[in-house]
Amino acid sequence: ILKYDSCYGIEVFNEDNGPTGYDRVLWDNMLMYALPYGKTIIGYANTDAHEESTVDTSFMTFMMEENDVEHIRETMTNGAFFSTTRCLRASDFEIGPDKAIDAANTDIPYPMFTKVAVDGHKITVTADNAKTVQFIANGEVIYKGTIGSNSVTLDLDKIKGAEDFQYVRAEVFGEGGICLTQALVIDDEPTEDFEEDKGILACL
DSSP states (O other): OOSOTTOOEEEEEETTOSTTTTHHHHHHHHHHHHGGGTOOOEEEEEOOOSSGGGSSSEEEEEOOSSOSHHHHHHHHHHTOEEEEESEEOOOSSTTOOSSOEEOTTSSOOOOEEEEEEEETTEEEEEEESOSEEEEEETTEEEEEEEOTTSOEEEEGGGSTTGGGOSEEEEEEEETTEEEEOOOEESOOSOOSOOOHHHHHHHHO
8 A cells, every 4th residue: 555556545344344344443553554654544345245135235425526437536536435334243342333233135224424524623523323423543442422413523632642643533333334434634744754665564
């Protein structure tokens, strides 16, 4: 990802996430590694459907002015979309969820952000069909609470250690799945110079 500009990110949700249930943890670690080099890693979701039963599993919702190839490509490369999955196994990591989610091919509505706004050091989110919201920074859950139909605002000025955050991202959970934002980068100025050999060794 550091070596090639054409590599924009990784798949954080794939189909029912059976063999890859902890890819969000991997994503956080890759963000922390790559951001000092000025590279943001986008988190994609993919149904990867090899049969009809897996169509309603993982997908992305694009924020586009028009539905055409040009806007689809632009959205995929700048991260202007939300990644969603209808299936996620329970996680021992703090990142959760506490209970497995399996809502694929049901009528249960999936959670979806309806607003993500940044105002100075405050991040405000609202969502539909969601019960829980959590904010993650530097791989740690820094806030977890109830969202419902209300908006939730995270004030970084009130979070201990926020001056060391490289990024913040948000996730909402509901009976119908989980939806996540892209990483909101605190400072995108590079502090490290990429050396190819160093980068390759660090990824092995």
